[in-house]
Amino acid sequence: VTNDQKTAGISERLRKVIAVVLGVEPGRVTDDASPVTLKTWDSLKQMHIMLALEEEFSVRFEDDQIHELASVAKIDDELRKRGIV
Amino acid sequence: MSAGFGLTFHHLGLAVETAEPAESFLSGLGYTIAPAVYDRHQNVNLRWAEHVSMPAVEIITPATGPGPLDEILKRGGAMIYHICFATENLVRSLEALRAGERRVVCVVAPKPAPLFSDRPVGFYLVKGFGLIEIVEGAGTPVPGLHS
Numbered sequence: 001v002t003n004d005q006k007t008a009g010i011s012e013r014l015r016k017v018i019a020v021v022l023g024v025e026p027g028r029v030t031d032d033a034s035p036v037t038l039k040t041w042d043s044l045k046q047m048h049i050m051l052a053l054e055e056e057f058s059v060r061f062e063d064d065q066i067h068e069l070a071s072v073a074k075i076d077d078e079l080r081k082r083g084i085v
Numbered sequence: 086m087s088a089g090f091g092l093t094f095h096h097l098g099l100a101v102e103t104a105e106p107a108e109s110f111l112s113g114l115g116y117t118i119a120p121a122v123y124d125r126h127q128n129v130n131l132r133w134a135e136h137v138s139m140p141a142v143e144i145i146t147p148a149t150g151p152g153p154l155d156e157i158l159k160r161g162g163a164m165i166y167h168i169c170f171a172t173e174n175l176v177r178s179l180e181a182l183r184a185g186e187r188r189v190v191c192v193v194a195p196k197p198a199p200l201f202s203d204r205p206v207g208f209y210l211v212k213g214f215g216l217i218e219i220v221e222g223a224g225t226p227v228p229g230l231h232s
């Protein structure tokens with residue numbers, strides 16, 4: 001498995017979790033997806049997304065991060081920083 | 086810290102667009118409803134509904150401008166969206182709640198609550214349960230109800 005394949009796998013899992021929490025098709029969770037692009041992504045859903053991601057990736061986010069990582073790009077960056085990708 | 090995280094049930098939080106229908110229903114059930122109190126920290130209007138044998142209900146309506154109910158009301162109108170508990174010590178209750186594997190996230194850090202004599206009130210999301218409010222100080226007086 002190459003690093004690119006691992007990255008793609010993580011990205012797919014990330015999108016799938018977000019899609020499930022928001023109740024949208026995974027295809028709508030694009031690279032630039034955020035509360036701006038998906039109207040069901042509100043502040044309460046944001047918290048549910050982050051808690052679901054904690055379970056999916058066996059990580060723990062700080063309370064501040066749970067509020068601040070409000071886009072696919074920001075979450076993806078954070079997962080990379082943690083060496084998950 | 087006593088059993089149960091030092092928490093005791095305090096009230097149900099009901100979010101509605103306008104208070105009158107909820108007031109009418111609760112009055113019909115035998116609730117007594119206090120006049121509205123504006124909470125400038127949350128930018129909402131609050132009405133306290135009390136009953137001799139049923140749980141107290143806090144009726145929460147939007148004030149002018151953006152507020153915390155905007156997203157909640159957008160999802161489908163009126164709903165009970167939080168359960169409030171009282172504690173003698175908020176910090177210790179949170180420590181007890183967060184012990185072990187339980188995941189508790191601060192949604193709104195404690196702020197003075199005008200409805201409860203400016204006692205500190207915070208909101209927390211308990212994973213797998215939902216949104217809870219915790220007010221510090223037992224026997225929180227409610228202005229206007231029994232005066």
